[in-house]
Amino acid sequence: MVCKGNRVGGTTFSAFKSFVWATGKYDRLAFNWVGRRYERPVRCLIVGYDAVQIRGGIQRVMFGEGKPWGVGREEDVWPIFSREICEKCDFAMSTDNRGCIDYVRIPNDYGGVSTMFFRSQSQDFGNIMGDVFDFVTFDEFPWNEYMVSQLRPRVFDSKGFLDFNGTPEKRDGRPPSQRLLHRFMFDRPTDPAGHALTHFRKVTMYEAEHLTKEQVDNYKASLEPWEIPYRVYGEPVYGDQLVFQHLIEHPDMIEIDFEHLPKFQDCKHICGLDWGMSDYGALVWIMIDHLGNHYVWNFQRIRNLNIVDVAAMIRSVDNMVGFKIPVVCGRDVGIKHPGKDKPLSIREMMRDEGINMYKKAAYNSFTKGESNLVLTGLIYVGQLMKQGKFKISNDSSMRQLWEELRTCYLKDGDVAKRTESRFDGVEALRYASIMGKYAQHFVDADQPMVQRFAVTSYSRYANR
Secondary structure (H helix, E strand, O other): OOOOOOOOOOOHHHHHHHHHHHHHOOOOOOOOOOOOOOOOOOOOEEOOOHHHHHHOOOOHHHOOOOOOOOOOOOOHOOOOOOOOHOOOEEEEEOOOOOOOOOOEEEEEOOOOOEEEEEEEEOHHHHOOOOOOOOEEEEOOOOOOHHHHHHHHHOOOOOOEEEEEOOOHHHOOOOOOOHHHHHHHHHHOOOOOOOOOOOOEEEOHHHHHHOHHHHHHHHHHHHOOOOHHHHHOOOOOOOOOEEEHHHHOOHHHHOOOOOOHHHOOHHHHEEEEEEEEEOOOOEEEEEEEEEOEEEEEEEEEEEEEEHHHHHHHHHHHHHHHHHHOOEEEEEOOOOOOOOOOOOEEEEHHHHHHHOOOOOOOOOOOOOOOOOOOOOOHHHHHHHHHHHHHOOOOOOOHHHHHHHHHHHHHHEEEEEEOOOOOOOOOOHHHHHHHHHHHHOOEEEEOOOOOOOOOOOOOOOOOHOOO
């Protein structure tokens, strides 16, 4: 999947890949092809938003605007299929949409003929049941999850793949498929051997070599603020706006190399925990220096773990740093326990495991009272970012947290509900940030390391 800003050449990219796979001209390119090879003819499907978009988009870039096929504007690098190749192809035109190709039969250098079909997202995809494709290329993001579910089994027998490429913009008020984007951006599934089943790439307008910075800046200035993330930076926006847009537009103010972080002993430390004893959660560690600068330096996901496992994750960091870092979490619903009238709280169980848990739920400690309004806390973090007082490590282990921060959004003026999207890392980061006044300083260097707590209560929680 490629999430991209406008005018970066995404359609040309999709068209070129499809051209190479359909013709088999891997060794006749001006560069070394290191991608997937089909040393045989292929069956493929090109999917666009609607018939008009296909005709003016990927169909035009591939074959031109009509007969004679293969004629266009070479200075703009289209069409990709030359007139010589097109004269050897067999074009079948759509009977429903004037000027649109239904399918093309393309000679393949390995012998035989490839077949390339064109469909729009508005067409009925039930008629492809039983068909088989080597690959399916989406020139725009899919809006119909049923369509994607129909196409997955169509590439199974051929060991093929689905290729998504587009600007993740809203159409008719609808965002792109959130479930699909999260699968590529966050879940990143693997097969039983650990091999990645998805690949994700983001391309901003500033990375397009044919565009100058001045051109992009002028275009950006013409946009509404809520359009900038997806049109310029290729960031999806599901609600009204992104929470941390400053992070997207000025990442240089926020990201920091791990080796440039301050010394542990020069800072106060705090850890945020977002976990309700469910399958999902996260831990985020923050250092705060004497000037009030916040450094997010460590992040760990919680997936299908119990109290003992999570406590062990926290202790391992405590042991590395040299003292018991205070841990804060949100509202604690706890879990029922045999023989107990009241549920055991996560804080209580963590303290039993030797973790330095703060005794109450995290709240906005920078305000009067003990309010835990989510949006107030996120605005506080955003203000620190704009002031240059909030740095996040760019280490590869932090990638998931960066993606959560880039996509965290507001809907109807409030933060998205958990049922719509998971932002466990953002929540853990928020808890640690709003409770910064309770961060504790590194122990003096001449003091001994804290005692390593043995796991003594495994029997109590092993089956939780």
